[in-house]
Amino acid sequence: MKLTTFLIGLVLGAVLLVMPISQWQPDGLDSLRSLTVQLDGRKKPLDTVAQETVAKIHGSTSYKLADGTKEDALSTYLAMWFNTRNWNEEPFVLVSYRPLKEAAGLDIERKQFTFQELMANRELAGIVSEAHRKELNDVDLSRNEREALTIEGRLNLLYQSVGDRQLPIVPHPDDIKGKWGSLDETAKLYTPEQAAPLLAAFAMMQQTLLQGGATHIPMVADLASQLKAGLQQLSPEIYPADAVMGREVHFNHFHPFAKAWQLYAIAFTVLLVSQWIKRWNVYWTAIGLFTAGIAVQSYGFFLRMQIADRPPVTNMYESVVWCGFGIMAIALLLEVFSQKRFYLLAAAPLSVVCLVLADSLPAVLDPSIAPLVPVLRDNFWLSIHVPTITLSYASFALALGVGHVALFNYLFTPQAKQRIKTLSQLNYRVLQVGVLLLTAGIILGGIWAHFSWGRFWGWDPKETWALIALLCYLAPLHGRLVGWLGDFGIHVASIVSFNAVLMAWYGVNFVLGTGLHSYGFGTGGSELLIASVVGLDLLVVLATAARHYGWFKRSEPLTTAENLEQSMSQL
Template sequence: MKIISSFVTTLSLLLAYALLLAVATFIEKQYGSVTARELIYNNYGFYLLQLLMAVNFIAVATKLLRQKSKKIGMLIFHFAFIVILIGAWVTATFSTEGVIHLREGETTSTMLIVKPGMQPGMDQSQTFALPFQITLNDFKLLRYPGSQSPSAYESHVLISGAEGKRTETVSMNKVVQEAGYRLYQSSFDKDEQGTVLTVNHDVAGSTITYTGYFILLVGILWVLLGRSSRFAMLNRQLKALTGNRLKTPTGNRLKTGAGMLLILLAVNSAPAHSQTNTPPLVTVNEAHARQCGKLLVQCASGRIEPMDTYATKLLRKLYRDDTYNGLSGTQVILGIVANPEQWQHEPVIRIGNEEIHTLLGDATKGKYLSFGALFDDEGHYKLATPLQTLYEKPARQRTKLEKDLLKLDERVNIFYALQQGEMLNILPLKDDPNHKWYTPGEDLSAFSGRDSLFASKIFSWYMQELVEAEHTGNYAPAQEVVDMLHTYQRAQAHQSLINEGRIEAELWYNRLNLFAHASKAYLMVGVALLLLLIFSTLYPDHRRWKWFGRVFICLPVLVFAVHTAGIGLRWYISGQAPWSNAYESMIYVAWAAALGGLLFIRRSPLTLSLATILAGVILFVTNLNSMDPEITPLVPVLQSYWLMIHVAVITASYGFFGISFLIGILTIGTLAVNKSTSLMKQKLQELRIINEMCITIGLCLLTAGTFIGAIWANESWGRYWGWDPKETWALITMIVYALVLHVRLIPRFNTMLTFSILSVYALSAVLMTYFGVNYYLAGLHSYGSTEAPVAVHLLIGLYLLITLVVARVVYRNRRLPQ
């Protein structure tokens, strides 16, 4: 009993569990999910490990209760996991799950049983009788306007049960219940004449599991708000150590942060992307381009957006930047369309890999090519032969050079389509059932009467006036045509597609570029505040430091307000929570990091400065044009209020973990370069407390967000947990940071240095969860099949460099104060 109730046993079991989960994700990557389930997740040894963890917790809890411990919140928090595990066992043992495949007009009262590890829709031999009949009246696949992107799946069914008949609509994120069974929209037939519904019967298991989730919520609130919790104790200790932080104490202050400051200054002062200095011979007037940017375009996803947004997006795809030689996206795109002969000699196409010059037979080097340079004197496409060979090669066998070649070919096709007038969907067809908008270069026979004449002539007329205006400088005639097209769009388009308020807000959003400005402001304010703290320690008696300190502590609040306004503006424009893709979630992580620093604004200006710098670095990397800031419609499975809650909570935890990472580095650096003084020990103790508080907040948010995601999964497709790599690594991250918090229970490891080292290296689990799964492992939560952006490689590389430096510092100073 003594061994099973030991904290060493607890940490050992947690570590073994985390390692086993990590191995499972790589097995799944290499051999598939079925193999991973057979070897790990559905293995009796895995169940036994979970049972040992539950027994260990009960033994530890009993031991604490005997000692009359007041850690009620901690006990409630951990007890919730026992209840959740019991609920999972009940679900796995007694629940019934299957699928129903129906064609339109078909009726059934049975379902096919789904075995663990098998996917819905697979051939099964075992059937199960249902206490009701279900008939598929109609299946509808709704799409976003003018595109093939699905917006919703709907199965209109007739259910005949003990209480009579009723019609229901089963759709993604809308569950229908009958006689204790839950029906979920799972899939559909390719011809859109049939549906696949997942059926789940788990009354007992879901009741127990939801009870566990409620207990977990109570435990989290108790841990963070309870007066007797360790978090409250840490807060009291911090308050006693800091007092009124706005008063500058005298004496020898903490002389640290120089190493981190140099690194961040190096990042901030990195040279910007160099661009060609040779401007186009003739360009569109900036004022006119701004007016033309107000025209509306329907993009491939069906979203209606201003020309300003769409043109910038196209330029980013071509050139990987928002501007070209100081020209806006609208100026460049209009130039390509109006003057194709001129622009085909401009190096506006990024090649992505300089080895492609060899394939082109080009002795020059550089990251950019002109459209004309890709064709020989006879007009033959230089990449035709290598591309033909490449398309015959399996995708998995393609090298990085070959993938870059495909991306270059895509950019070439975009440029060519622009020349042909085939990329600008600016002509709405009135009363079109699919709300499709047409380009001037495609077949316009669907238009009739005056609309046909207008649609076929207006764009060529505009191009003529635009070319004339480029030479004469008189844009009035061209502007008249733009106004006519603007009026036509508003009159012909379906009113549900156009929201003038959102369009105007998007134009302001593009013009203000709030996140880029917030990045620079965060870095400047954060570095300035850090310098101020350093100088105030060197010259503590100088009266001006107090005044400067108050000013600079207020500045991060102002920048944070701008950052928040940018998120709110993007939310209003898109009509959805702005953290549904990689770019948006990075923006949100930076916001959470800044918020974490503001929470300690009175207690620790140093933490505020570190958090501010961290937010600036994240925004800086996010805005390197390697992450696509495009606003895209949500796929059906993400159209749920659970998305907003789940992603917001779980992603916010990363900001607090990032602050912990920086505090850990600062603490290690301070221990390595400073002499031991009473004041230094006090400052380090402050950092140690703030570090633990940040990890505690982050772990509570991560835990809550993870299990909110489980509720979302159960409410949307009938399962709490599917051992998807993202889910698994979120659990691993929880375990890793739980280990960091609990390692202090072992006296040998209860040192400031050990805690700081662990807080630095624990961030690797966050990076793996956030980036590794999204871009390097297959899974339902991946952002897509695209390769990781340059920003991701930069962040991971920077992290590895910092951790190597930390390891070197610790090794060279093996006798650091503990």
């Protein structure tokens, strides 16, 4: 019976993966999407260039026109590449950081602005100028200044992309690692006779788009096929195989991480049904769906590693996705051994949140694949240190989830003593796993730092906050061991201590933005939102503690005189 319901879950997961059917139907644009571009230190398909460019400038891979039409990244990028619109007046550039908008006198309710109004903004220009001056003098930048430099980067990228005649799509004649050229440089790399058909195809593509816009993209695709075939014939041994570029296009459009969180969400719903309606024996169906979700996420990691030729754990986006995977994998492993049904209930919402954030915030969590900075090029240490640290974060996030499940029981079913006791035991085990992983990760990071930077420990902000997080979890574990903390205390500690992980993970990268771990830094995060969520969570903890300890109840019954006085006051 268990095997049957488990297989049903797997089959349901497979059915959900192939939906919608339209994603498997060819649209004739494969040649256009897989046109190879040598950019940012690697060879990538035009589809990836389009998605990365539009997401970095606009904050989303789709763009809504003034008439309400919604364009995908490729259509928008082609409009930039062939300069078929007035991009000076398109509200396309993302400015999301509210304090910067206030300082620059921009409308705080808007998120996208035109190139023209941002370039003409003197206050923003002054902030950018001050940021560059500080960079020259090696002075730490304020958050406003870092965000302003991000806006400058978006404006520069838009300027370079519109009517770009320097996009390197022409392969080097004989060096696989050689620099590719633009169409305008074709005659320098090859003969004029070889260059002429390519230039003609490109000119016809531009003319077709100018005449019909997005409605003529299928015609442009036919011309792109001719252009691609001509580029392949120039240097067949240097031009990447269709399968290599096609794999990346498949990764872009299959959206394995989005499909994974959808499967986790459905499995979580099925698991809740199995908890509330006992006669519906769908517990193992939920396990099958969770397994399918982990399988598709693993497939996504496999594709990304093939594309990048490295472990997918080198930036904030990848660490968030990996953490979401770790939460679910650890929970499923512990669930299979314990079959207590609490690990997955605690893990699924957190894993879904991680993957939804990674899937919906490309301007904050940049999903683009870029070459490694020099300090990360030792794949051995990269492959063991960063995943270990991130898996420790996943363990602590799982403990956070179990802690919240326990608080829910303290608030609404305090009479379920045995369930609360079980939850404290489960939480203690997860905390032990997290401490073991974080300790190992810190030691491995120290060894890597010794080889890379010449010292084991340097009180870098990332190192310091990792140590603080470790101490924040060691204290309650020891307190539990010697009897200072009971069941309620271990749950509260698992929730409150996660704020140290949040600081080590998010705070150092997005708030402090200083230190030797600069390759993980980012902009666009919202401290106010994070602080609000943390504050609300702590209020829930406080309210639960007040109920559990009876802080607002009188410890002794009222005397007769007190009862009489209270009655008189009510009258």
